[in-house]
Amino acid sequence: MKEENIVSLRNISVDFDGDPILTGLDLDIRDKEFVTLLGPSGCGKTTTLRTIGGFITPKSGDVFFDGVRINDLPPHKRHVNTVFQRYALFPHLNVFENVEFGLKLQKLPEHERRQRVQEMLELVNLSGFEHRNIDQLSGGQQQRVAIARALVNRPRVLLLDEPLGALDLKLRKEMQIELKRMQQSLEITFVYVTHDQEEALTMSDTVVVMNDGDILQVGTPQDIYNEPKNAFVADFIGESNIVDGVMYEDFLVEFAGRKFECVDKGFGSLERVDVVIRPEDLKIVDAKTAPLTGVVESVIFKGVHYEMIVDAHGYKWMVHSTACEEPGTFVGMEVRPFDIHIMHKMEVEG
Amino acid sequence: MKWLSKSYVGVVMTFLYAPIIVLIVFSFNQSKSRGAWTGFTLDWYRQLFHNETILQSLMNTLVIAVVSSVIATLLGTLAAIGIVNMKRWQRNLVMNITYMPIINPEIVVGVSLMLLFVWIKSMGVAVEFGFVTLVLAHITFNVPYVILNVMPKLRQMDTSLYEAAQDLGCNPRQAFFKVVVPEILPGIISGFLMSFTYSLDDFIISYFVSGPTSQTLPITIYSMTRRKVSPEINALSAIIFVVVLVVLLAVNIHDAHKERESRMKARARA
Amino acid sequence: MKSKSAAVPYLIWMVIFIVVPLVLVAYYAVTTPEGQFTISYISQVGEYTAVLMRSIWLALIATVICLFIAYPLAFIISRRSGNGQRTMIMLIMLPMWMNFLLRTYAWMTILEKNGLINRFLSNFGIGPLEMINTQGAVVLGMIYNYLPFMILPLYSVMTKIPNSLIEAAQDLGCNTKKILTKVLIPLTIPGISSGIIMVFIPSVSTFIISRMLGGGGNLLVGDLIELQFLGNAYNPNLGAAISLVLMVLILLCMSITNQFGDEEKGELLK
Numbered sequence: 078m079k080e081e082n083i084v085s086l087r088n089i090s091v092d093f094d095g096d097p098i099l100t101g102l103d104l105d106i107r108d109k110e111f112v113t114l115l116g117p118s119g120c121g122k123t124t125t126l127r128t129i130g131g132f133i134t135p136k137s138g139d140v141f142f143d144g145v146r147i148n149d150l151p152p153h154k155r156h157v158n159t160v161f162q163r164y165a166l167f168p169h170l171n172v173f174e175n176v177e178f179g180l181k182l183q184k185l186p187e188h189e190r191r192q193r194v195q196e197m198l199e200l201v202n203l204s205g206f207e208h209r210n211i212d213q214l215s216g217g218q219q220q221r222v223a224i225a226r227a228l229v230n231r232p233r234v235l236l237l238d239e240p241l242g243a244l245d246l247k248l249r250k251e252m253q254i255e256l257k258r259m260q261q262s263l264e265i266t267f268v269y270v271t272h273d274q275e276e277a278l279t280m281s282d283t284v285v286v287m288n289d290g291d292i293l294q295v296g297t298p299q300d301i302y303n304e305p306k307n308a309f310v311a312d313f314i315g316e317s318n319i320v321d322g323v324m325y326e327d328f329l330v331e332f333a334g335r336k337f338e339c340v341d342k343g344f345g346s347l348e349r350v351d352v353v354i355r356p357e358d359l360k361i362v363d364a365k366t367a368p369l370t371g372v373v374e375s376v377i378f379k380g381v382h383y384e385m386i387v388d389a390h391g392y393k394w395m396v397h398s399t400a401c402e403e404p405g406t407f408v409g410m411e412v413r414p415f416d417i418h419i420m421h422k423m424e425v426e427g
Numbered sequence: 428m429k430w431l432s433k434s435y436v437g438v439v440m441t442f443l444y445a446p447i448i449v450l451i452v453f454s455f456n457q458s459k460s461r462g463a464w465t466g467f468t469l470d471w472y473r474q475l476f477h478n479e480t481i482l483q484s485l486m487n488t489l490v491i492a493v494v495s496s497v498i499a500t501l502l503g504t505l506a507a508i509g510i511v512n513m514k515r516w517q518r519n520l521v522m523n524i525t526y527m528p529i530i531n532p533e534i535v536v537g538v539s540l541m542l543l544f545v546w547i548k549s550m551g552v553a554v555e556f557g558f559v560t561l562v563l564a565h566i567t568f569n570v571p572y573v574i575l576n577v578m579p580k581l582r583q584m585d586t587s588l589y590e591a592a593q594d595l596g597c598n599p600r601q602a603f604f605k606v607v608v609p610e611i612l613p614g615i616i617s618g619f620l621m622s623f624t625y626s627l628d629d630f631i632i633s634y635f636v637s638g639p640t641s642q643t644l645p646i647t648i649y650s651m652t653r654r655k656v657s658p659e660i661n662a663l664s665a666i667i668f669v670v671v672l673v674v675l676l677a678v679n680i681h682d683a684h685k686e687r688e689s690r691m692k693a694r695a696r697a
Numbered sequence: 698m699k700s701k702s703a704a705v706p707y708l709i710w711m712v713i714f715i716v717v718p719l720v721l722v723a724y725y726a727v728t729t730p731e732g733q734f735t736i737s738y739i740s741q742v743g744e745y746t747a748v749l750m751r752s753i754w755l756a757l758i759a760t761v762i763c764l765f766i767a768y769p770l771a772f773i774i775s776r777r778s779g780n781g782q783r784t785m786i787m788l789i790m791l792p793m794w795m796n797f798l799l800r801t802y803a804w805m806t807i808l809e810k811n812g813l814i815n816r817f818l819s820n821f822g823i824g825p826l827e828m829i830n831t832q833g834a835v836v837l838g839m840i841y842n843y844l845p846f847m848i849l850p851l852y853s854v855m856t857k858i859p860n861s862l863i864e865a866a867q868d869l870g871c872n873t874k875k876i877l878t879k880v881l882i883p884l885t886i887p888g889i890s891s892g893i894i895m896v897f898i899p900s901v902s903t904f905i906i907s908r909m910l911g912g913g914g915n916l917l918v919g920d921l922i923e924l925q926f927l928g929n930a931y932n933p934n935l936g937a938a939i940s941l942v943l944m945v946l947i948l949l950c951m952s953i954t955n956q957f958g959d960e961e962k963g964e965l966l967k
Contacts, residue, residue: 152593165591169609179595432773439770443792446803502707509704532902534919535940539718567714648798664799671794679787
């Protein structure tokens with residue numbers, strides 16, 4: 078089943094004061110999906126979002142909305158709305174007036190405006206706050222007003238620029254769940270920008286990992302986590318051990334001075350590769366029979382597990398384990414073939 | 428220490444207010460002489476309100492202040508918006524020139540504008556020293572104050588507010604009037620008020636660009652002080668003092684009220 | 698909002714009413730009435746060195762005295778509660794809102810030969826003292842008119858210094874004198890320098906105070922300029938030359954003073 082693309086970016090290039098931010102970016106966003114643009118700051122994710130919103134005119138390339146080229150359409154004529162990073166609520170208007178703002182511009186009759194604003198405030202759990210001033214709201218409440226103000230216009234696509242960045246952890250978790258719920262119940266497309274990989278994995282249908290103005294990988298959260306395409310993605314999505322290796326033949330890789338069985342194939346013979354192993358995939362076992370051995374260098378208690386650094390002849394491995402080993406203990410480590418991820422070396426340094 | 432600082436404040440305040448109190452007291456003095464008290468009278472106030480020159484120049488002053496500060500506010504607000512969007516070197520250049528009328532001694536500003544009008548006249552353009560030159564001069568020294576008041580508000584404003592307005596369906600013009608103007612309004616208002624008061628109060632620059640047909644109140648006051656004895660000035664001073672006192676008190680009470688309100692809000696949020 | 702073009706009307710205004718007039722001052726200063734280039738007017742300014750030095754000297758005395766009066770006062774005010782501060786600042790600004798001609802006129806009443814002080818002293822058989830038409834009277838007029846310009850910038854930097862900072866200095870072993878030299882003065886340099894500028898510039902260029910309180914004998918550079926444009930000595934070219942010298946002098950002073958202070962001219966000049 079092929080779903081329809083609501084937004085397509087084709088070969089987009091954007092400069093800022095002569096510095097290239099995006100160079101030839103291609104991206105398709107499917108209708109009714111929760112898509113997250115994920116990457117470190119300065120990777121071009123916000124620029125991509127602003128290109129869709131119409132706040133940036135690309136130097137070259139085309140923006141399509143529902144199959145129609147909209148390069149020259151100003152922001153106020155696009156069927157998208159934005160939740161801005163620091164909310165950008167109008168301080169001179171109260172909650173009701175903020176949410177009503179877009180409807181007034183559409184010249185809707187008053188009773189309809191009132192009804193839609195009420196509905197929307199209900200959706201974001203702010204009924205009864207209509208006449209509050211913006212500066213009387215907490216950060217989380219302001220966030221909800223910003224969402225209501227955008228959604229009340231019934232956009233086909235909602236753009237969210239790091240909307241939860243200013244909230245504390247607990248509130249952030251709650252809002253993640255709520256945003257996902259809203260997206261599903263309203264059945265519209267969300268394009269969400271964040272640098273928080275956990276947020277991306279929790280909410281998204283599709284994650285787009287970006288770095289240096291390039292898209293590195295597009296996939297489901299599971300794909301991105303389990304099968305990162307290169308060391309940068311692996312490192313950015315959760316913590317990883319990344320070591321140099323050499324591919325001997327299909328299903329056999331050498332790293333840390335030993336050959337390991339693996340499940341990857343199709344690499345050149347003796348090709349130098351990145352080997353990625355998640356800390357939770359390394360098991361502490363009896364040193365006598367283990368393929369990897371080393372000395373525990375440090376232990377930190379992380380709540381659910383212990384995070385240990387194990388020094389194995391110069392390779393420092395990060396291991397997550399529920400059992401605790403004293404620093405200085407000589408331990409063995411084991412990894413299952415399908416937990417060894419082999420990646421082509423990246424041309425660019427991450 | 429407490430009594431020392433209290434009496435120090437008292438001495439300075441006496442220094443600041445004694446002359447004004449003297450002026451006011453002698454505005455009720457029967458004798459024309461400024462030195463001795465001879466009895467109570469309201470004559471000087473009566474004469475003041477029948478003095479055509481003073482009333483006419485008061486009228487001129489008000490008209491000039493209103494016209495020049497309104498134009499200066501429009502010009503300065505637009506200027507501030509443009510300047511904020513300039514490149515750094517352009518902005519620095521424009522701002523340095525903008526500071527000139529503030530930094531330069533008023534007498535130099537007055538002289539330079541007088542030379543400008545003389546020069547324009549010598550080119551055959553009919554400019555009469557008077558109302559027009561006064562308004563032009565007042566706009567010139569008022570615009571910088573408007574710019575200096577509006578610019579910080581523009582800088583403080585979250586630029587995404589303007590984008591948010593567009594995002595919600597405003598064209599750029601609507602976005603400007605519905606969102607940007609309300610945001611910078613406090614700056615515009617304080618710029619306007621500053622312009623208005625400076626314009627009312629200005630003597631030196633007006634002195635160089637006024638003509639016989641159009642005198643402002645400060646210029647009339649000046650010519651009255653040249654005639655050695657004229658107790659009407661005292662009466663005028665007393666009236667101005669009371670007006671200023673009332674205005675300042677109102678502003679202060681308003682401010683105090685607002686501050687209390689925002690403190691309450693902060694408490695409510697916490 | 699992205700458009701610089703909003704500033705265009707102002708930029709045109711700025712060129713016509715700020716840049717061109719200053720160019721005209723320079724032009725008049727170096728040309729004869731017939732339009733020939735000459736430096737004779739500039740060199741003629743040298744003949745008035747005595748007047749120039751007197752202006753600088755009197756303005757300097759007034760500025761220093763203002764600083765000494767204002768510094769403790771501003772500190773005392775800055776340690777008051779919010780409401781107390783507001784009231785005190787209002788009291789200091791109130792006289793400033795009265796036209797300075799009236800304020801200066803008030804001192805005439807007090808200082809003149811049969812003025813208040815001399816009348817009072819005559820009760821004890823003293824006097825009459827020569828107070829008006831002296832340099833002392835001119836300096837007094839400067840101090841009286843411009844003292845608030847020294848207090849306000851000092852107050853605005855001092856009010857940002859928390860009490861805990863002074864307590865910390867005491868805790869670390871500073872005595873009163875050391876608190877002043879090691880903590881307070883270094884922290885208030887920006888206020889000091891802008892206060893100096895704001896008192897010195899109007900003082901050095903005044904012509905009203907010297908005329909009203911100084912009589913004919915204490916000509917200042919401002920009087921000199923005024924005489925060339927509106928007085929009997931009518932000679933705009935010489936007037937422009939003196940203005941130019943004054944302007945350069947003041948810009949030099951400012952750049953020196955700014956070396957010590959912050960670049961917050963905008964904020965402090967408001």
